[in-house]
Amino acid sequence: xxxxxxxxxxxxxxxxxxxxxxxxxxxxxxxxxxxxxxxxxxxxxxxxxxxxxxxxxxxxxxxxxxxxxxxxxxxxxxxxxxxxxxxxxxxxxxxxxxxxxxxxxxxxxxxxxxxxxxxxxxxxxxxxxxxxxxxxxxxxxxxxxxxxxxxxxxxxxxxxxxxxxxxxxxxxxxxxxxxxxxxxxxxxxxxxxxxxxxxxxxxxxxxxxxxxxxxxxxxxxxxxxxxxxxxxxxxxxxxxxxxxxxxxxxxxxxxxxxxxxxxxxxxxxxxxxxxxxxxxxxxxxxxxxxxxxxxxxxxxxxxxxxxxxxxxxxxxxxxxxxxxxxxxxxxxxxxxxxxxxxxxxxxxxxxxxxxxxxxxxxxxxxxxxxxxxxxxx
Numbered sequence: 001x002x003x004x005x006x007x008x009x010x011x012x013x014x015x016x017x018x019x020x021x022x023x024x025x026x027x028x029x030x031x032x033x034x035x036x037x038x039x040x041x042x043x044x045x046x047x048x049x050x051x052x053x054x055x056x057x058x059x060x061x062x063x064x065x066x067x068x069x070x071x072x073x074x075x076x077x078x079x080x081x082x083x084x085x086x087x088x089x090x091x092x093x094x095x096x097x098x099x100x101x102x103x104x105x106x107x108x109x110x111x112x113x114x115x116x117x118x119x120x121x122x123x124x125x126x127x128x129x130x131x132x133x134x135x136x137x138x139x140x141x142x143x144x145x146x147x148x149x150x151x152x153x154x155x156x157x158x159x160x161x162x163x164x165x166x167x168x169x170x171x172x173x174x175x176x177x178x179x180x181x182x183x184x185x186x187x188x189x190x191x192x193x194x195x196x197x198x199x200x201x202x203x204x205x206x207x208x209x210x211x212x213x214x215x216x217x218x219x220x221x222x223x224x225x226x227x228x229x230x231x232x233x234x235x236x237x238x239x240x241x242x243x244x245x246x247x248x249x250x251x252x253x254x255x256x257x258x259x260x261x262x263x264x265x266x267x268x269x270x271x272x273x274x275x276x277x278x279x280x281x282x283x284x285x286x287x288x289x290x291x292x293x294x295x296x297x298x299x300x301x302x303x304x305x306x307x308x309x310x311x312x313x314x315x316x317x318x319x320x321x322x323x324x325x326x327x328x329x330x331x332x333x334x335x336x337x338x339x340x341x342x343x344x345x346x347x348x349x350x351x352x353x354x355x356x357x358x359x360x361x362x363x364x365x366x367x368x369x370x371x372x373x374x375x376x377x
Contacts, residue, residue: 050108053143057106057115060148061139065119067094075148082151088190089153095194096123101134106141115141125194126161128201131355133158159352162234167207168200175200208356215358221295221318221326226358228298228316235348237311239300243289244282246301246310251281253301253310257334265331267371302332302345311336314349316357321377325359329366 056075063071069087076083102120109116117139126135135155142150168176179192187193214223222228232239242250254261254272261272288299297317301310312332319327330349332342346367353362365374 049146052146053115053141054106054108056143056146056148057117057139057141060141060151061103061106061117061119064090064093064139065098065100067091076151078144078147078149079151080149084186086151086153088186091190092187092194093121093123095191096125096198098123102136109140115143117141124198125201126158128198129158129160129164129205129355131158131160135161157234158355159232159234159348160355162232163229163352163356164201164204165197166229166231167204168197172200172203208358211358212360215325216360221297222358228292228295229356232352232356233302233305235344236305237302237345238305238307239302239314240307241289241292242285242299242301242313243292244285246303247282247285249303249308249310250285250301250313251276251278253312253333254331257337260334260337261331264337264366265329302330311341312345314345316353319363321363321374323377324361324363326353326357327363327365328353329364 060072060075063075064086066072067090069090072087072090073083076086079086099122100119101122104118106115106117108114118136119139120134120136122134126133135157137153137155140152140154141148142152176193176196179189179196181188211223211226214225229239230241240246255276258272258274262269266272288297291297292299297315299316300314302312302314303310310333312330314328314330316326316328319325321327328349330345332345336342346364350364350368353359363369363374365371
């Protein structure tokens with residue numbers, strides 16, 4: 001199931017008092033124990049191991065935010081390929097002046113069996129974007145026999161954060177080339193790289209402010225100097241422009257949800273419908289690609305991170321009604337709708353459009369404005 005940004009930032013915690021109470025139970029002879037008592041005794045080693053793993057996880061997080069690699073490294077001796085990445089991340093975080101704001105206890109993940117440790121921080125790169133947001137980074141620790149064998153990280157970065165990174169790499173390569181240089185995939189000077197990226201993010205914010213100022217004085221749909229993103233995402237999905245490269249994924253997605261999309265998106269029986277041919281599907285992709293290249297409108301396929309499946313689409317178009325700079329619509333497949341992805345995609349898209357596009361007033365027909373009102377305009 002998908003959860004919104006706020007819900008995804010919340011992590012359920014384990015009741016350590018319950019574990020302590022179990023360890024204080026009086027000894028019971030296994031020969032005389034009842035079946036429920038035998039079950040409790042059998043579970044006790046597992047609980048004890050979990051408590052020890054949770055304690056070790058908290059120790060690793062303490063060491064990470066000490067910004068002392070000599071404290072962190074002993075926790076990662078068996079962490080394989082992830083060791084270098086986490087040590088590099090620690091140095092980068094130090095360079096970005098990470099300050100811990102909220103740190104709930106580490107807990108056993110609901111699914112997967114890993115231990116998760118969410119930490120909300122303030123850092124220079126996010127602050128440079130001036131969105132008033134503080135990111136939550138989550139460490140995912142895998143244990144075997146009481147030893148950390150892998151550490152992954154995830155975050156609830158806003159869309160603008162990833163857009164900024166792409167813009168800096170494409171437009172300020174000289175700023176980050178030397179400080180962000182890698183050897184065998186690991187940055188040589190991650191602290192310096194973090195500081196350079198922060199400066200790049202500041203320049204991106206100035207660029208966006210200038211673009212939005214121009215847009216306020218320009219009758220064009222988007223200013224000539226604005227370059228719409230061609231790869232963006234983050235919350236478990238990514239957006240890519242609709243085009244021939246993903247025609248099969250797009251076709252499979254909408255044909256899987258004909259009735260659902262007729263009711264919730266097109267509001268007609270014309271699309272999607274039975275009988276759409278491969279040639280029809282390809283022509284649709286070519287049309288969308290052409291409009292994107294001519295900067296008339298921008299249609300994106302919403303793909304899984306591995307690019308193997310399309311979950312839906314997002315369309316950014318000139319408004320067909322007065323009073324709006326643009327109208328944004330989207331759909332998700334029936335399966336993804338049932339899993340709650342529609343709410344998450346809308347939350348993400350609304351944030352992305354507000355932060356990274358040069359529009360002052362955007363309509364979301366069927367969402368922020370109901371269809372009846374929209375149709376009557």
